[in-house]
Amino acid sequence: MATPIAIPDCAKKLLLVLYPTVDWSLVMFFSGLPWWVASGTAAITLPNPLGIGGYRIYLGASTDFCDQATINTLVHEAFHVQQFTGIAGGYGVGFLRPGFFKYFVCFFSNKFKYEDNPYEKEAYAHEDAFIACNIKPCDCSTGQPVYNPTTPDDIVACNPDLIVRKPRIPDCGTWWAFLLALVVVPILAILAFIGHLFDYWNCVYLQMQAQQCREWGISRRQECSAWADQGYEQCTEWADEGYSACSQWADWGSSHCCDWWPCSWACKVLVWVSNWVCVVSVWIANVVCHVSVWIVNMVCIAWTWIVVAICLIWTTILRTILLCWWR
Ligand SMILES: [Zn+2]
Incomplete structure (x- = not known):
C-alpha cells in the first residue's frame, strides 16, 4: 500500500x-x-x-x-x-x-x-x-x-x-x-x-488543492490592493503636477500682461479665469482617475472571489462524491 x-x-x-x-x-x-x-x-x-x-x-x-x-x-x-x-x-x-x-x-x-x-x-x-x-x-x-x-x-x-x-x-x-x-x-x-x-489520497489531495485555492485568493487580493494603492498614488502625483502647472502658467500669464488700462484689466481677468478652468479640470481628472482605479480594483477582487469560489465548490463536490467527509 x-x-x-x-x-x-x-x-x-x-x-x-x-x-x-x-x-x-x-x-x-x-x-x-x-x-x-x-x-x-x-x-x-x-x-x-x-x-x-x-x-x-x-x-x-x-x-x-x-x-x-x-x-x-x-x-x-x-x-x-x-x-x-x-x-x-x-x-x-x-x-x-x-x-x-x-x-x-x-x-x-x-x-x-x-x-x-x-x-x-x-x-x-x-x-x-x-x-x-x-x-x-x-x-x-x-x-x-x-x-x-x-x-x-x-x-x-x-x-x-x-x-x-x-x-x-x-x-x-x-x-x-x-x-x-x-x-x-x-x-x-x-x-x-x-x-x-475511492483512493483515500484523493481526499488528501483535494484538501491540499482547496487550501491552495484559498492561499492563492489571499495573495491575489493583496496584489489587487497593492496595485490600487500604487494607482491612487500615481493619480495624486499627476494632480499635484497639474496644479503646479496651472499656477506656473497663471504666474507667467499675469507677468506678461499689457500695462495700460483696460488691456491690463482684461488680461488679468482672462488669466484668472483660465487658471480656475485649469484647476477645475485637474480636479475632475483626478477624481476620474481615483474612480477608475477603484473600479479596476473591485473587478480584480471580484474576479479573485469568483475563481476561489468555483475552485472550492468544485473540490467540495468531488469530496462529497468520493465520500471524503465520512472517512
Ligand atoms: Zn524513469
Missing part, C-alpha cells in the same frame, strides 16, 4: 534548485507503489488520476533520504515531473495530459522498449550526471537528514546543466505510435480513474 510521506527539507530544497520550472507544492510523495504496479519497480511518477493538475511520485524501493540511492532515484523521478509539466503546464484530466501522453508515443515508437524511450534515456542521463557530481543535499551526520546549504553552489560549480531552467522534453514519435497512444492512454486513464476512485 502506498502511503503519502513528507520528504525531508533537504530533498525538497534539492528539487527546488534542480527543477525551478515545477510547482512542487502540487506534487505528492508516496512510500510504496500503487497496487496495480509490479512490485520490484523502484519508483514511478504518475499524474493525479482524478486531478486536473498535480503529480504523484511513488518511491517503491526506499524512502531513507540518508541513503544517496534514494536521492538519486528522486532526481530521476522528479525529472519526469519536469518533462510532464513542460507541455501545457502539465494540466489535463486524470492521466490525459499532453506531456504524459507523449511519454507513451515515444515509448511505442521505440519498439516498446522502456530503456530506449527518450523520456527514460534523458531521465537516466540526468540522474547519471547528478551522481557524477556527488552532490550531497542531505547531511546525515546527526542521524537525521539536514539540508546542506552549499548544495546550490556545489551544483553550479560541478555542472550548471543539472539545473533545468527550461523544460526538457524529448522530440520523438511516429504517426502510428501517436494513433496507438490515442487508443491506449484514454483506456489507461479510465482504468486509473476507476482504480483510484
Whole structure:
C-alpha cells in the first residue's frame, strides 16, 4: 500500500534548485507503489488520476533520504515531473495530459522498449550526471537528514546543466505510435480513474488543492490592493503636477500682461479665469482617475472571489462524491 510521506527539507530544497520550472507544492510523495504496479519497480511518477493538475511520485524501493540511492532515484523521478509539466503546464484530466501522453508515443515508437524511450534515456542521463557530481543535499551526520546549504553552489560549480531552467522534453514519435497512444492512454486513464476512485489520497489531495485555492485568493487580493494603492498614488502625483502647472502658467500669464488700462484689466481677468478652468479640470481628472482605479480594483477582487469560489465548490463536490467527509 502506498502511503503519502513528507520528504525531508533537504530533498525538497534539492528539487527546488534542480527543477525551478515545477510547482512542487502540487506534487505528492508516496512510500510504496500503487497496487496495480509490479512490485520490484523502484519508483514511478504518475499524474493525479482524478486531478486536473498535480503529480504523484511513488518511491517503491526506499524512502531513507540518508541513503544517496534514494536521492538519486528522486532526481530521476522528479525529472519526469519536469518533462510532464513542460507541455501545457502539465494540466489535463486524470492521466490525459499532453506531456504524459507523449511519454507513451515515444515509448511505442521505440519498439516498446522502456530503456530506449527518450523520456527514460534523458531521465537516466540526468540522474547519471547528478551522481557524477556527488552532490550531497542531505547531511546525515546527526542521524537525521539536514539540508546542506552549499548544495546550490556545489551544483553550479560541478555542472550548471543539472539545473533545468527550461523544460526538457524529448522530440520523438511516429504517426502510428501517436494513433496507438490515442487508443491506449484514454483506456489507461479510465482504468486509473476507476482504480483510484475511492483512493483515500484523493481526499488528501483535494484538501491540499482547496487550501491552495484559498492561499492563492489571499495573495491575489493583496496584489489587487497593492496595485490600487500604487494607482491612487500615481493619480495624486499627476494632480499635484497639474496644479503646479496651472499656477506656473497663471504666474507667467499675469507677468506678461499689457500695462495700460483696460488691456491690463482684461488680461488679468482672462488669466484668472483660465487658471480656475485649469484647476477645475485637474480636479475632475483626478477624481476620474481615483474612480477608475477603484473600479479596476473591485473587478480584480471580484474576479479573485469568483475563481476561489468555483475552485472550492468544485473540490467540495468531488469530496462529497468520493465520500471524503465520512472517512
Ligand atoms: Zn524513469
